[in-house]
Structures are given as structure tokens and as C-alpha cells.
Amino acid sequence: MPLETIRWNERGWIELIDQTLLPNELKYIACRTVEEVWEAIKTLRVRGAPAIGIAGALGVVLGIWRSEARSYDEFKAELDRVADYLATSRPTAVNLFWALDRMREAAERNKDKPIPELKKLLLKEALDIIEEDKRICRAIGRNGARLLPDECTVLTHCNAGGLATADYGTALGVIYAAVEMGKRIKVFADETRPLLQGARLTAWELMQGGIEVTLICDNTAAYVMKQGLVDCVIVGADRIAANGDTANKIGTYNLAVLAKEHGIPFYVAAPSSTFDLTLESGDQIPIEERSPEEVTCPFGRRIAPEGVKVYNPAFDVTPARLITAIITEKGVIRQPLHENIPKILNACP
Secondary structure, eight states: OOOOOEEEETTTEEEEEOTTSTTTOOOEEEEOSHHHHHHHHHTTSSOSHHHHHHHHHHHHHHHHTTOOOSSHHHHHHHHHHHHHHHTTSOSSOHHHHHHHHHHHHHHHHTTTSOHHHHHHHHHHHHHHHHHHHHHHHHHHHHHHHTTSOSSEEEEEOSOOBGGGSSSSBSHHHHHHHHHHTTOOEEEEEEOOTTTTHIIIIIHHHHHHTTOEEEEEOGGGHHHHHHTTOOSEEEEOOSEEETTSOEEEETTHHHHHHHHHHHTOOEEEEOOGGGEETTOSSGGGSOOOBOOTHHHHSGGGOOOSOTTOOOOOBSEEEEOGGGOSEEEETTEEEESSHHHHHHHHHTSOO
16 A cells, blocks of 8 residues: 655645654655755655655755746756755765756756746656656566565565655565565564664554564564574665675664575665665765664663763665675666676666
């Protein structure tokens, strides 16, 4: 049951699900300024690489919608200021920068158009990104669903579902597509410390879809694997380097090591826009470090002594050698990843 994660209100602002309120409240909030979009991305009101990209694209539209620029050069300077500002919200998910660059390129392609028409064309570009994401996620789902046997139990981490995209999901999209094919799928959802995206979002989302889900603490994953209760692991991604090294929510690397130890396939599901082929390896992926309070005072309640040192990276990098395959809208990329990534990505849609 797809939910629109983020949308454009034709009265001239952005509406998005405030994911910090889930699972207790499903509420759309309005972002009427670029600063509110930046805050929504930074504070995880909107999150997930594809959804962040959509927020960035719509944020550009919001930023130039009431522009009074009289020339393209003036207009482009405003657009660049907006895009540069939005780019500072979160550093790891490459989809944000991909979407911002796409909006810049759309403006440049249409620079001879009158400013009012150019604004409409930029809105169309952002809306096209949303519609493309819907199609891409469903293609990822179909491609990945073929890898899952019937009566399969999947372990997933964080949230790579409809809430992380326009409406369907990447890792969870594979599960949805398999269920739509008639396969019987069960899911273990890691709670995903420190902000509990697995507990708050993935468990909620799967239950809304009528899919059997069991919530486990992050440190339970090895035990359920040892018990033979997990058939495969499927996660999303925030950035994938040219060699296949993959950045995803902190704790993903743990699961990949555990899956290798237990002989369990480890799949990454992501759109082609999540690949950053300018980076040779995951060592070059910038890793966001977030506030210590997310660890010491989660959801406003102190659970650690004041003054304790905290290290809180939001992501880790899973080496390509631990990944069985990467599921994209263009096909399934198998080992050796560094050889097959360009072959699949450069293939016709």
C-alpha cells in the first residue's frame, strides 16, 4: 500500500511525511521555505537516499519559485545559491547531489526560455524525478524478487522502504514485489540504533502492508543467523563506489560480516543514481557524524552519563567482497562487482 513520502502542493510548497513522528503519528508537514527543507533533511524528517534526492530537487523549485530575476544569469545565481545550501544538509547520500546537479542541468538546457516558463520546467523536472523513482523502485523490486525463494525469511536493516523513496522502496521493494508474485516472505527487522529506523519505520511499514515482520535488537542478528532462521539479507544504500563498496546505515557492515560467516547471501538494493563512479572505493565516501545526543539522549531521554565521549557515525562502508549482488533497476550486478558495475549501468534501460 504505497504512501506518498513527499509531494509538491500546487499552491507552492512541499508536503512530506514527518518520519520523526512515526510510528505513533502519520502526519504530513509543510515546508514553505528552503530553510525548512534543509532542516527536514538534516533532522531526518525526510530520510533515505532517493527521498533526500527528491527533497533536494523540490527544494530547488521552492527556492526559485518566487524569484524576481530578470535575466537567466540572475536566475541561475539564485538557483546555485539554493542548491549549494541544500547540499550542506547531509554529506553521504549521493542522490542528493545527483538531484541538485540534475536541476542545474535542466536550468542550463532551458536558459533561453522566459523565467516564468523556466520555473515550470524545473518543477516538471522535479516531478519527473518522483515518477522515475516510482518506476525504478518497482523495477528493482521485480529484479530482486526473482532472487528470493518461496517461504523466504529476509533480514533487513534501517529503512529502505516506501518511506525512503517516493512510495515503494528499494530493499523493501524487493520484498513487496516477491509477495505480489505470490511468494511467502517473512522479515526480521533490525531495530537500527540509535534512531531506531527499523523499529519505528520498517516494522510499521511492513505491518501496514500485511507482511509478517519480527523486530529484533541489532545485537540479535548473529543469533538468528546461527539458528538458521535467515535466508538472506537485503539492505539499501546511500552511496556505492565504482568497485562496489557500499555506504549504508551504521551496522550494515556488521551484517555483511555475519552473513559471510554463516553462508547467507547479502544483497544491496539501490537505483543507478546511488552509484558514484567518481570514487574508486569506499575509502573515499564521506561519512556523516551526527550529534552525540542521538546516542546519549535518544528521543529526549538521557540513557548515558553527562559528559561521556560519543562517536556517532551515521553510516559505515561494506566492502564489495562481502556483497553477493547489487540489485538495480537495470539488472542484478553480480561478482566481480568492479567489472560488472559498468556493464550493467551502461546497458540500455
